Amino acid sequence: xxxxxxxxxxxxxxxxxxxxxxxxxxxxxxxxxxxxxxxxxxxxxxxxxxxxxxxxxxxxxxxxxxxxxxxxxxxxxxxxxxxxxxxxxxxxxxxxxxxxxxxxxxxxxxxxxxxxxxxxxxxxxxxxxxxxxxxxxxxxxxxxxxxxxxxxxxxxxxxxxxxxxxxxxxxxxxxxxxxxxxxxxxxxxxxxxxxxxxxxxxxxxxxxxxxxxxxxxxxxxxxxxxxxxxxxxxxxxxxxxxxxxxxxxxxxxxxxxxxxxxxxxxxxxxxxxxxxxxxxxxxxxxxxxxxxxxxxxxxxxxxxxxxxxxxxxxxxxxxxxxxxx
Numbered sequence: 001x002x003x004x005x006x007x008x009x010x011x012x013x014x015x016x017x018x019x020x021x022x023x024x025x026x027x028x029x030x031x032x033x034x035x036x037x038x039x040x041x042x043x044x045x046x047x048x049x050x051x052x053x054x055x056x057x058x059x060x061x062x063x064x065x066x067x068x069x070x071x072x073x074x075x076x077x078x079x080x081x082x083x084x085x086x087x088x089x090x091x092x093x094x095x096x097x098x099x100x101x102x103x104x105x106x107x108x109x110x111x112x113x114x115x116x117x118x119x120x121x122x123x124x125x126x127x128x129x130x131x132x133x134x135x136x137x138x139x140x141x142x143x144x145x146x147x148x149x150x151x152x153x154x155x156x157x158x159x160x161x162x163x164x165x166x167x168x169x170x171x172x173x174x175x176x177x178x179x180x181x182x183x184x185x186x187x188x189x190x191x192x193x194x195x196x197x198x199x200x201x202x203x204x205x206x207x208x209x210x211x212x213x214x215x216x217x218x219x220x221x222x223x224x225x226x227x228x229x230x231x232x233x234x235x236x237x238x239x240x241x242x243x244x245x246x247x248x249x250x251x252x253x254x255x256x257x258x259x260x261x262x263x264x265x266x267x268x269x270x271x272x273x274x275x276x277x278x279x280x281x282x283x284x285x286x287x288x289x290x291x292x293x294x295x296x297x298x299x300x301x302x303x304x305x306x307x308x309x310x311x312x313x314x315x316x317x318x319x320x321x322x323x324x325x
Contacts, residue, residue: 008037009142009176011044011084014061015051018068019202020275021187021195024243029146031073039079040140040307041069043300046084046091046132050125066296068205071286080310082303084136089311094128094135096322100164101131110153134158138173139311146179169321173314187243188236192220203240203275206283216272221264230264232257237267244274 010030012022033039043065048058062083074081084090106112109130116122125132137145137158147155155178162173186194189201196202203215219237224230232238232254241253253270256262289296319325 005036005038006143007141008033008039008144008146008179009041009137009140010039010146011042011047011136012065012069013044013048014058014065015048015053016061016197017202018065018205019195019197020205020240020243021189021202023072023205024187025148026146027069027072027074031075033146034075034078037144040142040310041074041079041081042084042087042136042307043069043082044084044136047129050123050129052123063293063296066300067286067289070289070296070299071206071282073282076299076303080303080306082300082307086300086304087139087307087311089139089308089315090132090135092315093139093318094132096318097131097134097138097161097165098128100161100168101128105157105160106130109157111151130154130157131161134161137176138162139314140307141174141310141314142176143174144179145176148180152178152180169318172317172321188239190215190218190220190236192236206279206286208283212275213272216268216275217265219268219271226263227260229260230257230262235264235267237264237271241267241271241274244271244278249274 010026012018012026018027030039030041043062045058045062048061053061066081066083069081070076106127112122112127112129115126120126133154134157137155138161145155145158155176159175162175165173166175189195189199190203191199191201193199193201204212207215219240221235221237222230235257238253238257242250245253253267257267316325
């Protein structure tokens with residue numbers, strides 16, 4: 001007998017132009033999971049409001065994420081793909097969970113503390129972000145949630161809230177398990193720090209022309225002379241090359257580093273060429289999708305219809321249990 005599919009839930013914020021860190025960290029693993037799982041993927045436009053973006057910027061970024069994800073291989077026949085804001089049950093469950101959430105639990109969340117420490121003015125949305133994230137996961141009865149190490153604590157909050165709810169009202173919520181993406185190391189940006197829009201050190205997913213090549217040439221390296229051997233394991237260029245290269249190509253590049261006689265400019269050019277070829281087909285699909293905005297909207301609307309049906313099946317007994325139905 002075939003084992004039932006696990007329901008996998010993941011979301012991505014429309015907080016700016018997507019970059020290769022987004023792709024290798026979240027998008028490619030999500031596409032791979034479609035084959036053997038029941039996947040629910042959403043564009044987290046409620047979450048994006050914590051930084052108070054301009055309305056038109058948020059609309060454009062939301063559309064861009066949809067187009068980019070579809071171009072990268074998300075299959076709407078296999079996956080329920082939708083905007084977070086098209087599911088009213090999410091906010092309904094968020095409030096119910098808020099009423100069970102100790103303030104101290106949220107005060108201990110590393111992400112909130114780190115943002116405040118880095119000068120971000122806190123707002124209520126930022127503080128209660130983990131509760132909305134919990135509702136996103138729990139409202140679809142999700143079994144598995146792919147998370148990086150930096151999001152693991154938020155999933156622990158989700159599990160804690162699900163258990164608290166079940167203890168008080170009965171076993172109505174699925175307690176999800178994490179899928180920690182151990183194999184994807186921190187992807188370095190142009191300056192060597194983690195690639196992030198907030199650091200302005202990203203390489204765009206679908207960059208084109210001279211502007212994107214110039215970015216590759218700006219990747220920070222050490223000052224080892226051309227003729228000397230170089231350490232591939234401490235080089236930002238090599239770390240990025242790993243993402244695109246075959247095992248054979250990676251072994252060859254490693255030997256070139258160790259042999260000496262190669263300038264970093266050569267490695268950067270090789271990396272740029274791998275980037276260009278890797279995303280070539282996806283870039284063409286993206287152009288086709290950009291010319292068909294009505295098709296993209298149709299996909300999101302159909303995904304929302306399916307997601308609302310799942311969310312309503314979860315919420316109906318919850319309303320009954322808490323006394324609002």
